[in-house]
Amino acid sequence: MTDEAELINRLKNGKQREQAFTELVRCHQERLYWQIRRMVVNHEDADDVLQNTLMKAWAALDTFRGESKLGTWLYQIALHETMNFLRKKKQMLSIDDEQAFMAQLSADPYFDGDETQQQLQQAIRMLPDKQRAVFNMKYFEEMKFEEISEVFGTSVGALKASYHFAVKKITAYFESLD
Amino acid sequence: MKGDNDMTDLLEKRLKEQVGKENPFRVPEGYFSTLPDRVCVRIARKQRERRMWRWAAAAVMAGCVATASLLLVRQSGNIQLAAEAGGYNADEVEMLLDYNMVSNLEIVDYITEAE
Known part of the structure; x- marks a missing residue:
């Protein structure tokens, strides 16, 4: 067993x-x-x-x-x-207030990130909830799409598309800061 | 599809180079070592509450049954009094009361069954 x-x-x-x-x-x-x-x-x-x-x-x-x-x-x-x-x-x-979110992160005693990481959190926060969860599971936790698919009960194809859009939006957010 | 996957890989690689993937969050010291115990305490509390609710529900039910029994006893006493006053016996009064409580649907059922 x-x-x-x-x-x-x-x-x-x-x-x-x-x-x-x-x-x-x-x-x-x-x-x-x-x-x-x-x-x-x-x-x-x-x-x-x-x-x-x-x-x-x-x-x-x-x-x-x-x-x-x-x-x-x-x-x-x-x-x-x-x-x-x-x-x-x-x-x-309201979750639209970027400055308030950044201030909240800076004041958080359990957040050690620098400015870039604060910006990454802000970019992630702007994603729709499900897309954000998919992004976190794939990008940070390096879960396979097949595993994520079991959690969500969604097809691998749909998850790949969701992840693609998430990465694209976050990249675009950083480009907009340059 | 393969093109999309390649594009995703490319963007992901660029993002990792630019911002990395380190975890910027921390937890209070000892958080994970104490979590299972805190959850167990909450579970025990919840189970106690549930038991108390069961007892309370049982007490309410018992109260309802006792009240209903008391009312029934009183009602049969009233039937006895009404019977004595009207010159009917108690069985006849109860039959009349039953007849009063027959619904239209029950009458229709009775007629269709008889047919």
């Missing part, structure tokens, strides 16, 4: 569930966190979304049928939670 299959068995077993879930969290927390953080930027928001993701995963353990890997399943929940969070946040405040 593989490690993953063994972990799934323990997650389905009432007595071992809590310990197995802690192992699952330890195994995937960093990848999930960075996926979320790159989308929401701020640490406190990323922490909230990640904890909600894990709570939802816990509540949905009985519905996990093993059709995908545990990591992919968690990624899907995290993506869904992140998109919901961003939708609610957009309703509350």
Whole structure:
């Protein structure tokens, strides 16, 4: 039995569930966190979304049928939670204010980037939410399009096109600064 | 399609040269080592809340059943009184009450069944 299959068995077993879930969290927390953080930027928001993701995963353990890997399943929940969070946040405040965003990044104690990295964050922020998620997964996390396709449930062709547009827009943003 | 892929690769390469792909974000010290415990605490709290809600729902249900039983007991007492006042026996009054509560739909059902 593989490690993953063994972990799934323990997650389905009432007595071992809590310990197995802690192992699952330890195994995937960093990848999930960075996926979320790159989308929401701020640490406190990323922490909230990640904890909600894990709570939802816990509540949905009985519905996990093993059709995908545990990591992919968690990624899907995290993506869904992140998109919901961003939708609610957009309703509350305008995201068009570039200067306010830059100021927020400069004041963020958990952001160490220089001016170029601030500009990159701004360029990424201007992408539509799904395109931004695809860009982050491919550019920073170097995930294969096939893996991203499993998370999104979208065709590889559509993802390649989405990534192409994202890279093109970000390149154009930097050209406009020159 | 291949042309598009080549173009994407070219743009991506240029972007990496220009801005790199280092992670500029940090997390508070010890964040990842404490996260699983914090999640477990939240799960335990949620489970406690859920149990409390179940108890509360059960208590409300029990209250409803008790109130309904009390009303029924009172109503049968009233039926007894009405029967005595009108010279009917209690069974006849209950039959009349049942008849009053028959809906039009039930009457249609009864007629069509009889046919």
